Amino acid sequence: MEKFIRCLPKVELHLHIEGSLEPELMFELAERNGISTPYSSVEEARSAYHFHNLQSFLDIYYQGANVLITERDFFDLTWAYLLRCKADNVMHTEIFFDPQTHTERGIAFDTAINGIYHALRQGEKELGITSRLIMCFLRHLSEEAAFETLEMAKPHLNRLVAVGLDSSELGHPPEKFERVFAEARALGLKTVAHAGEEGPPSNIWDAINLLHVSRIDHGVQSSEDPELIKTLALSRMPLTVCPLSNIKLRVFDKMEDHNILTLLDQGLCVTVNSDDPAFFGGYMTDNFIALNKALSPSPSQLAQFTRNAIEASFVSDERKQEMMQNLDDFWDKHGIH
């Protein structure tokens, strides 16, 4: 089954590029930029990656991003992630970046987006991996700060497919961002939001009804609300679920308790994603393998995660058909019939 999983064509829809910063690259960039890190070695950094909830992770995640200074740093970070995608048979990826994590410490919006975007273009040309870029607002910051960030994004609208909402969910419900999301939609951007990761199902309802999202990031708390489950299934609202992340951040005690297969069986458009792979112990293949070990999904359930992700992606119908064809070809060769 591991070979099946490794070779399975995949699509990633929930990946924070800052969360793909491996300790090795963190040290390299720290040295290149003459910055110190809180860790004395790669091993010490890795051993600090134990979290008891989302906030305890975010504190370490934002600190890690301090080594990203130049356009080349953002390029190198993104390129390293794309090489992992290639190794995992990821055909297409839609990645988040958090401009405010950088602008708040004096790094220009353009520096971050230029580096990331140029790596994504090179990834398409040299690796054949297509991609889209989503800019997230940090929900622990103000509405005004989100509007300022949207203003900075205006010269780059053709490089962005959507805006998203991330950071601390508890205490920062979607309604604070209703107006800035309305402006983003008026500019032609789609919207997505982290909701129901640690927070209640009401955050998922509000992301749908107030922010008019096309996808819910995480959404695993939807299980607490049968009416919501019905609505999500009927509307085929995609959930970008991140199994290893949910275990590392103690959303579930262990992978055996994860509700992803239940959600899939209930007809929801559930997908598998890696979130912050450098911090949570793995990229796309690692997430599929961890699920397989704990929950023994069938081969057709595993392939359904890719089918759902293709359906939920923000690409042309032509590219969707091409990816579905790749999946069908894989299934004809490796599927268990």
Ligand SMILES: Nc1ncnc2[nH]cnc12
């Ligand atoms: N899992 C997550 N939830 C909320 N914000 C994040 N930023 C990076 N990873 C995140």
Ligand SMILES: [Zn+2]
């Ligand atoms: Zn996330």
